[in-house]
Amino acid sequence: MSEQLRQVLILGGGSAGWLTAGLLAAEFKRKRVAVEVTVLESPDVPTIGVGEGTWPTMRDTLRRIEVSESDFIRECDAAFKQGSKFVGWARDDGADAYYHPFLLPHGFGDAPLAAGWLAAADDQPFAELVCPQPHICEAGLAPKQITTPEFAAVANYAYHLNAGKLGEFLRRHCVERLGVRHLRDHMLEIQSKDNGDVAALVTREHGALVADLFIDCSGTRSLLLGQHLATPWVDASTVLFNDRAMAVQAAYPTPEAPIPCQTVSTAHDSGWIWDIALSSRRGIGVVYSSAHCSDEQAEIELRRYVQRQLPDAEVSTTNRIAFAPGYRQRAFVGNCVAIGLAAGFVEPLEASSLVLVELAATALAEQWPNDRSEIDMLARRFNEMFSYRWQRVIDFLKLHYLLSSRAASPYWREHREAASVPESLAERMRWWHHHAPSRYDLGRVDEVFPSASYQYVLYGMGFRPCLPDAPGGAVDYFKQNAALTRRLLAGLPQHRSLIEQIKARGLPTD
Ligand SMILES: Cc1cc2nc3c(=O)[nH]c(=O)nc-3n(C[C@H](O)[C@H](O)[C@H](O)COP(=O)(O)OP(=O)(O)OC[C@H]3O[C@@H](n4cnc5c(N)ncnc54)[C@H](O)[C@@H]3O)c2cc1C
Known part of the structure; x- marks a missing residue:
């Protein structure tokens, strides 16, 4: 006899728990499937409190969850993000910078843009030649106008947001609009069935909570997949060395100060610093490797950066975070699936964590099993x-x-040692000496980082391939990009001004 899945229990009420609850409950509502979604969140264990930069997928996620973009911007102190600016990653003197924007290069796939860029030989950075977004960001402009409907873009965008407020915002929406059940209680133990499936989570106040499927969103503790089921861990620390972070929040110098529309990632001797601009404040954090840098040195780097960028700013106390880079070899075992930090985390560079949450929860919602x-x-x-x-x-x-090319510190030199480079990347690097990254390199549906992202980083970092293609029609696309850039620079509003207009009037909803 088939056992239909009627109850799903999500352990954890951080960003992963609530995004998962929202995506599942909204999909069940659309499909008229009667499955009860419960979120169990401990009053004793705080959420991690970071995770403020997203990927453009978040627009589709919020739209699917049926929230209003204007409300989200108001209530989560959100601002727009059009990509990342990398400062000082290529050279020790720190004077280099490049963009990884969210818009695809203009003419991507239609013309050999990389060959055209090399042939132009005029030192213009690749991203600036092929994409308007670095220019839009440098001018402090928003990616849309007040007349652009919710979630629609003039230039592709993601968000910077307050992680604590996002959880609160999604909780309210999920409970009030999507019928999600919310229990604030601490899980004490796990009961199993004879076949190894989880039968129930035993809580302090509500006793044993049974369900058909359990989703582990318990954060780095990974209580179900890691601790209970002991699924193997894939250690990534020999490839990516960072295992510590420290974060602060800094006030804008004045209420009118511009809101940067990109994440700024600035390299230091043993890691890098993120600078994420929300509408209400900047979130700034240092990421580093404990094998290469002491906590004291990292804090000095962080304070120095804040002092340089926002002299005299009011700065919060430091939030210190340790993490182990890696992931669960299998995130789905028996009737348990881990999503979010419980499934893994490597480091915050390029904001890859929440997008994996969105992809995992969407995959589950769209392929919801009919029975056990x-x-x-x-x-x-x-x-x-x-x-x-x-x-x-x-x-x-x-x-x-x-x-x-940074060589002054062991951290950067060791990152280039062949033993630390996965063969899958080493092989692609050999290929990319004579071919531009293309869809043939990364062929899956929903690639987190498409081949355009590899082009932006490779060429932004100073990699100069030897490409056999003639520049062909690339020059026409460069001219079109320049014309498009001029139009957008003339037509887009200042980022802060758009945020203020949205807060006052809201965006159109169709
Ligand atoms: C330094 C740093 C910077 C980051 N920056 C980014 C970024 O810019 N962009 C991005 O996409 N991601 C980023 N991330 C990752 C991002 O923070 C996480 O993906 C996101 O916050 C999801 O966390 P979570 O919900 O899995 O875990 P948590 O926020 O840790 O939530 C865990 C939940 O489990 C509950 N819980 C734990 N134990 C129990 C128990 N016994 N009973 C009941 N409930 C329990 C807790 O109460 C809590 O609600 C960053 C991570 C770090 C470490």
């Missing part, structure tokens, strides 16, 4: 897909370190 007999099939597909995704994320992040 389908779970094992789904688990195999899910594990194969996410193992691939983790490997691609690790390769892409490693690329940022591999291409650096």
